[in-house]
Amino acid sequence: MPRVVIAIGGNSLIADKDHQTVQDQYIAIAETDHHISALIAEGWDVAISHGNGPQVGFIMRRSELSRGELHEIPMDVAGADTQGAIGYALQQNLVNDFQDLNLDKSVATVVTQVEVSATDPAMLNPSKPIGTFLDEEEAKRRAEEEGWDVIEDAGRGWRRVVASPQPVRIVEIDVIRQLIDSGVVVICVGGGGIPVVADERGHLSGVAAVIDKDLASALLALEIEADVLLISTAVEKVALNYGKPNEEWVDHLTLDEVKQYLEEGGHFAEGSMAPKMRAVVKFLEGGGREAIITNPVNIAKSTAGEAGTRITR
Ligand code: ADP
Ligand code: MG
Numbered sequence: 001m002p003r004v005v006i007a008i009g010g011n012s013l014i015a016d017k018d019h020q021t022v023q024d025q026y027i028a029i030a031e032t033d034h035h036i037s038a039l040i041a042e043g044w045d046v047a048i049s050h051g052n053g054p055q056v057g058f059i060m061r062r063s064e065l066s067r068g069e070l071h072e073i074p075m076d077v078a079g080a081d082t083q084g085a086i087g088y089a090l091q092q093n094l095v096n097d098f099q100d101l102n103l104d105k106s107v108a109t110v111v112t113q114v115e116v117s118a119t120d121p122a123m124l125n126p127s128k129p130i131g132t133f134l135d136e137e138e139a140k141r142r143a144e145e146e147g148w149d150v151i152e153d154a155g156r157g158w159r160r161v162v163a164s165p166q167p168v169r170i171v172e173i174d175v176i177r178q179l180i181d182s183g184v185v186v187i188c189v190g191g192g193g194i195p196v197v198a199d200e201r202g203h204l205s206g207v208a209a210v211i212d213k214d215l216a217s218a219l220l221a222l223e224i225e226a227d228v229l230l231i232s233t234a235v236e237k238v239a240l241n242y243g244k245p246n247e248e249w250v251d252h253l254t255l256d257e258v259k260q261y262l263e264e265g266g267h268f269a270e271g272s273m274a275p276k277m278r279a280v281v282k283f284l285e286g287g288g289r290e291a292i293i294t295n296p297v298n299i300a301k302s303t304a305g306e307a308g309t310r311i312t313r
Contacts, residue, residue, distance in 0.1 A: 115198060167219050
């Protein structure tokens, strides 16, 4: 059976600013699931990973607003909460699809920890802002009392920042492999995984950090020897000179071309398409056959080479 890792982006969960509720997210997920089910019906083995940035933000904000009455939620636990809740919605919709399609398939969500290195340079230089703006006094108090890293964000106020380290090891990889080997559709590595570090004894503990979901998905795809890494996002294809007058949407790129364009800069925006392209490079250099960037409606078509941007060695 051909095997694919589908990394679904924020647009599969939140369609737009006016559709953010749990029910809205469920509807958006149902839509993406229909396209994934079509692929499963064709005989593909599928592992699904997903983003969780806004969802972690919502939980942290709720936690903040209820301070004084309820305990706060640590960031790693918020990540675990989102893996469960998003996994649940994906799982329920897939099961419903399998019922309608008469498919004899099972699906399971694996709460996934991803080990990062405590000495990763990114850990020593936290730079990814999360949560709401704080006033200076509050920011400094939390830095003092809770060890938060805080920065003054371009004159707009203070914010907490966390590190975005490299994913080193998927802790639950053995069970993920066993599930996919036995034909189960697996939802895992949500939000890039819950970042954990190991101590001298190898004991794990959660850290407040964010792992790039596309990079962690590339690691997953290599670990389960997927044929294809499919990154589903808000655009059908990748553009060169994105947003410029000479913008050009492409059907196919080679690994060497992607590396060259990443180096040149100006093609893939940082924080959105550039990390996807770095994930593609990681997958193909690690032995992967093919990566695809496309949007949810084109998931099945793209694996047949009829949509999206394909990147091959
Ligand atoms: P996701 O939630 O799926 O990770 P992102 O917003 O992080 O989504 O990244 C996808 C977005 O990247 C696209 O919707 C598009 O707006 C933007 N983008 C940046 N550079 C490019 C490019 N070269 N080609 C296509 N889209 C690009
Ligand atoms: Mg993204």
